[in-house]
Amino acid sequence: MTAAVAKVYRWEIAKLLAQKRTYLGLVSAMAVPLIFVVVLVLQSGGPNDVPLGRYIRDTGLATPFVVLFFMSIWGFPLITALVAGDIVASESQNGTLKTILTRSRSRGEIFVGKILASITYTLVIVFAMGIVGAVAGSIAWGFHPLTSLSGTQVSAAHGVALLAGSLALYVLPLAGIAAFAVLLSTVTRNSAAAVVGALMWALLMQLLGVLPGTEAIRPYLLGTQFEAWHGFLRIPADWTPVIRALWVCALYIAAPLATAYVVFLRRDVAGD
Amino acid sequence: MSESLPISTTGLVKRYGDIAAVNGVDLTVERGDVFGYLGPNGAGKTTLLRILLGLIRPTSGSAKLFGRDPLVDGVRALDGVAGFVEGPRFYSYLSGRKNLELLADYDGDGARSRIDSVLELVELRDRAKDRVGGYSHGMRQRLGIASSLLRQPRLLLLDEPTTGLDPAGMRDMRDLVRRLAGEGITILLSSHLLNEVEDLCNRVAIIRKGGIVYEGPLNELLATAATGYRLRATDPERARVVLLSQGGVDGVSLVEGQLRFTADEEAVGRAAIALGQARIGITALIPETASLEELFLGLTGGESSDHDREAIVA
Ligand SMILES: Nc1ncnc2c1ncn2[C@@H]1O[C@H](COP(=O)(O)OP(=O)(O)OP(=O)(O)O)[C@@H](O)[C@H]1O
Numbered sequence: 001m002t003a004a005v006a007k008v009y010r011w012e013i014a015k016l017l018a019q020k021r022t023y024l025g026l027v028s029a030m031a032v033p034l035i036f037v038v039v040l041v042l043q044s045g046g047p048n049d050v051p052l053g054r055y056i057r058d059t060g061l062a063t064p065f066v067v068l069f070f071m072s073i074w075g076f077p078l079i080t081a082l083v084a085g086d087i088v089a090s091e092s093q094n095g096t097l098k099t100i101l102t103r104s105r106s107r108g109e110i111f112v113g114k115i116l117a118s119i120t121y122t123l124v125i126v127f128a129m130g131i132v133g134a135v136a137g138s139i140a141w142g143f144h145p146l147t148s149l150s151g152t153q154v155s156a157a158h159g160v161a162l163l164a165g166s167l168a169l170y171v172l173p174l175a176g177i178a179a180f181a182v183l184l185s186t187v188t189r190n191s192a193a194a195v196v197g198a199l200m201w202a203l204l205m206q207l208l209g210v211l212p213g214t215e216a217i218r219p220y221l222l223g224t225q226f227e228a229w230h231g232f233l234r235i236p237a238d239w240t241p242v243i244r245a246l247w248v249c250a251l252y253i254a255a256p257l258a259t260a261y262v263v264f265l266r267r268d269v270a271g272d
Numbered sequence: 273m274s275e276s277l278p279i280s281t282t283g284l285v286k287r288y289g290d291i292a293a294v295n296g297v298d299l300t301v302e303r304g305d306v307f308g309y310l311g312p313n314g315a316g317k318t319t320l321l322r323i324l325l326g327l328i329r330p331t332s333g334s335a336k337l338f339g340r341d342p343l344v345d346g347v348r349a350l351d352g353v354a355g356f357v358e359g360p361r362f363y364s365y366l367s368g369r370k371n372l373e374l375l376a377d378y379d380g381d382g383a384r385s386r387i388d389s390v391l392e393l394v395e396l397r398d399r400a401k402d403r404v405g406g407y408s409h410g411m412r413q414r415l416g417i418a419s420s421l422l423r424q425p426r427l428l429l430l431d432e433p434t435t436g437l438d439p440a441g442m443r444d445m446r447d448l449v450r451r452l453a454g455e456g457i458t459i460l461l462s463s464h465l466l467n468e469v470e471d472l473c474n475r476v477a478i479i480r481k482g483g484i485v486y487e488g489p490l491n492e493l494l495a496t497a498a499t500g501y502r503l504r505a506t507d508p509e510r511a512r513v514v515l516l517s518q519g520g521v522d523g524v525s526l527v528e529g530q531l532r533f534t535a536d537e538e539a540v541g542r543a544a545i546a547l548g549q550a551r552i553g554i555t556a557l558i559p560e561t562a563s564l565e566e567l568f569l570g571l572t573g574g575e576s577s578d579h580d581r582e583a584i585v586a
């Protein structure tokens with residue numbers, strides 16, 4: 001990262017920190033696991049159909065994994081799109097784009113700064129959820145060994161490492177949605193359209209994954225990659241879904257970003 | 273040497289569908305000019321400035337700032353150049369000072385150290401810590417100037433900087449422009465206010481429908497217009513007859529006891545003698561230099577009304 005991009009990135013983060021929608025997303029990401037734990041403490045029964053759902057009361061470490069499952073349908077995509085879909089469009093709409101484009105930073109530097117900030121945000125919301133979930137879960141049910149998807153137990157410390165890896169892997173498909181949101185943000189110049197469009201894209205990817213007859217393409221859908229972390233939770237680890245998520249997500253991230261980059265570099269910035 | 277010209281454009285065109293917002297503009301702005309880019313609403317002033325600032329791509333032709341083309345050199349073409357189009361826009365959720373800090377960081381080059389002095393200059397120092405969202409139009413306009421000056425520009429591009437300001441705000445803004453020009457900054461100022469351009473600028477381009485209909489020094493433009501006169505005399509009716517018989521006197525009319533005509537100075541002198549010999553007393557002879565407004569209407573509106581008339585007749 002060049003010094004120029006670092007400056008732009010720092011200000012993009014500062015701008016995010018000064019805007020309400022950033023906190024709306026962040027607070028939602030942290031509230032979901034809290035609410036989840038509170039409800040399960042008050043109720044009997046549990047999410048037995050989802051991975052690790054049966055062990056939810058065995059250890060707090062299971063909480064974030066279960067919440068990851070629930071939030072992958074639209075929760076995280078929405079929170080991600082809320083910021084990524086806004087990051088170029090809001091500046092088009094407010095006219096501040098012309099202000100920053102007439103200084104000494106190139107369009108490329110500004111674009112890269114914005115991308116890095118969007119991805120940072122995605123990373124932060126996923127890890128915020130993970131940490132809040134693990135802490136709240138541990139308060140409710142203790143910090144105990146975790147039962148893996150293969151049925152064997154791993155130590156709590158090992159469980160934390162698995163959680164960190166899973167969260168990091170989970171950021172990749174979300175970044176794919178962020179990339180699509182940035183593309184829409186750049187092309188439509190309309191924040192609401194970009195947020196809704198990106199959410200639709202995420203839902204479409206999920207929908208294709210459950211329709212009959214899509215089995216052949218299923219491993220390559222963006223939605224499928226939200227489950228890639230299951231590979232980590234097998235003992236021994238199953239690297240196939242993990243490796244596939246790496247390159248499939250790279251494509252889902254690179255293609256929209258490359259397109260958005262070209263559009264951003266060439267587009268007319270007039271009053272719109 | 274064209275390399276060093278603050279602004280030179282050749283055959284610049286920007287089309288939006290059927291509309292040519294900028295239509296074959298060849299513009300040259302020299303060092304030290306305060307150049308007025310004058311035209312009515314929709315004439316293409318903002319569009320030209322957008323091209324110069326690299327915000328939009330021209331359909332054809334080229335624009336150079338100090339020899340650099342924004343299309344080719346990107347943001348490097350804005351070295352030594354600052355300005356804004358339409359109202360300056362800022363992050364409303366950040367303070368005025370934070371906005372300037374952001375822009376100074378985007379500029380680099382020690383711009384941060386100039387923040388206090390530019391805030392002082394535009395008299396925003398007291399309000400710098402408030403969010404821009406709460407600023408009045410005039411304050412934003414001043415913050416726009418301040419943000420431009422952070423760049424220590426040699427060329428300043430201002431798009432109707434006094435629009436929306438109250439009379440005191442307009443006066444302050446014009447004083448500021450004059451002061452900056454006095455410091456040797458070349459200024460391109462778009463405006464639809466004739467008196468503003470007359471007041472501030474040494475050269476003008478008058479534009480209509482994207483094209484330049486006049487370019488040059490103001491005084492030359494004023495000199496091209498035939499000078500009109502108003503005459504009051506003891507016997508207006510007879511005076512009219514005398515004037516009509518004078519060579520070099522044109523457009524004689526008599527309205528409510530007052531005569532109007534156009535003539536050059538020599539013809540006016542001869543007419544005055546002729547009136548005296550006819551024992552007609554001259555009580556007032558008042559030269560009327562065409563105002564920029566009249567020139568402007570002649571250059572822009574006149575043509576359009578001809579068009580309109582033709583359209584109606586046809
Ligand atoms: N982004 C755009 N899309 C379509 N048409 C445009 C666009 N920008 C400008 N135009 C058209 O180009 C013409 C010139 O517009 P421009 O804004 O340059 O005029 P102006 O001289 O700045 O007018 P004003 O005094 O009202 O600010 C107008 O007819 C306008 O409608």
Ligand SMILES: [Mg+2]
Binds near residue numbers: 318319
């Ligand atoms: Mg305009």
